[in-house]
Structure formats: C-alpha cells, structure tokens
Amino acid sequence: MRHDVLILAADLLRREEPFVLATVVRREPASSAQSGDTAVITAEGEFRGWLGGSCTQPTVLREARIALQDGEPRLIGLSPDPVAAPRPGVVQFPMTCHSGGSVEIYLEPVLPRPHLVLFGVSPIVRALARLAKAMDYAIDVADAAADRNAFPEAGRIWTDMQAIEAPAGRRTFAVVATMSDADADAIQAALKLEPVYLGVVASAKRFAPIRDALLRRGVSAQALDRIQTPAGLDIGARTPEEIAVSILAEIIEMRKRDAQEDGPTLAAPTMAEARDLVCGMSVEIATARHSAEWEGRTYYFCCGGCRERFLASPSRYLSTAGSGSAR
Secondary structure: OHHHHHHHHHHHHOOOOOOOEEEEEEOOOOOOOOOEEEEEEEOOEEEOOOOHHHHHHHHHHHHHHHHHHHHOOEEEEOOOOOOOOOOOOOOEEEOOOOOOOOOEEEEEEEEOEEEEEEEOOOOHHHHHHHHHOOOEEEEEEEEEOOOOOOOOOOOEEEOOOOOOOOOOOOOHHHEEEEOOOOHHHHHHHHHHHHEEEEEEOOOOHHHHHHHHHHHOOOOOOHHHHOEEEEOOOOOOOOHHHHHHHHHHHHHHHHHHHHHHHHHHOOOOOOOOOEEOOOOEEEEEEEHHEEEEEEEEEEEEOOOHHHHHHHOOOOOHHHHOOOOOOOO
16 A cells, blocks of 8 residues: 555544545556555545546546445455446446456445544543443543543543544534533533533432523423433443443434434535446536536536547537536
C-alpha cells in the first residue's frame, strides 16, 4: 500500500472522519490494476491511490458514496461484459478502459465511532465506560469530580458542564447517572448536545420531581418526553454491570431500528447523474471530466474514449438515448 494512502487513512481515523478503503482483490489482463492496489475515498469524494485506469473511478466513487450511506461493505466487479459471467456476491459494472481486462474491488466503509457522553462518576457510569470502550464507542465523561485515573477509557473529561460540546457531524448518545442532586443540571447539559438517545438512570418516581424542576427552568416538555427513563431494557438488571449492559442494549436496539426505518446514519450528498450513451455507465454530472455539446445539449461520458466514439457518430448513440443522458 502506498505511504500517502496509509497516511491519509490514519489521519482520517484520528479525526474520526468517514472514508472508504478500496482494495483490488482480483484482476485479469490487461487491466492496469494489480491485486493489492489500494485507494482511499473520502466523504467529499477525494480519491487518493490507484485502482487502475481513471475509467474505473466514476463507478468506484459512486459505490463508495453508497457504502458510506448504508455502512455496508461491497465487492464490485468491472469487466467488458458484466452480464457474461455473474458471480455471487459481486456487483458487476461495465469496464470502459480501452485496455480491457477486468478488476474486482472491495469497498470497506470506515465510519466514525458512536459517541457516548456519560454524566456522573457512579459505579454505573464506570461500568458503562468499560463496556462501551470494549464496543469501540468514543467516550466522554462529564462530572465535576471526574478524573483521568477513574476513567482511563474516556477521550475527554469535562469537569465544567457548561463547556461540553459534541463533535460535529456525529451522532451522540448520552446517559445521566449521577445518582445525586446533580441529575437536573446534567440532564439540562445533556439536552444541549441534542443527543439521539438520552437515558436517565432513575425510577419514574424519582424522575418526576426532576422533570418538574426542568420544566420550571424552561426546558420544553417535548424534549423531556424523549428521555428514556429508567434507562435500559427491562432485563431484570440489578448490579451496575447488568444495568450498563441493559442501557447499551437499548442504544444498540435504537441504532439498528433507526438504520432500518430511516436509512443511512451518515448522509451523503445526492449527485445528479447522466447515462453515458456509449457504454451505459452512470456519470456524476458535477464531477464529470468528459462531456460534449451536440445540438444545444450537453452529454456526459465516463472517459475520453466514450466521448470520442460519440462525436464520431452521434446519431448512432442518440437513437437509444434516455432522458437522463444529457442536461
């Protein structure tokens, strides 16, 4: 793997920014790609690395964007005749490089870790920090008494609740378990993070006066109604570790449900596309490098070869043109 690709991937990981790692896993001559060739595709569409000729890039970029949206890896194949020899588990696309050959590329989305903010220093918070760390959550702890020795798992420790902030572009989950009179302040601070999940470790009886106090402070009833209390699935949990398991199970259940009902958790811009009249590939208009004007309309192509073949005989290809081929 090229050093610049490794450096970029490591930098994106450090900054918790999403990207796709693309690797050539199979090739047939005369593709210029070699097994093991690798590239990184960022959420903004930056392409760094080598996967063969530039004619593969439009397909890779489009499929990488979809992988970032649904969070699922995929194996794509590009060949001169993609319908001739279908293979289970491989999504086939036409290869338009003049060199011919075929290539299969594995696309692995690397997404930011779920962000969990824990309020308090109670045994439940400590158990949550340990378990969530094992599940690869990014953890922050907020409490005036929190310190690094008690929470080695935490990325950040906030002793001033007014200074708490959530990372931009990431979903935040929050749990309040101060088990003290500080619950109301912690809940108010947690709500400012606009978490997709906010659980409070408190019985309905104990939460009622906390809710009343927050209403008097001006917190909306709608925001308070979204709080999960008591936090966690009802599995008969008793110990701090069992309660932590029940809370993380509730978060997992919500994440899976949201992924099914609402679609991707990481939004990516929708790109307008046109169909290459020569090879049939979809081409993103905003990033298309090859286009041609003909009779007052613009046509887009995946590569220069397709553009030249179109210009040599426009009537041949326009006879089968679709409405999405030009703008």
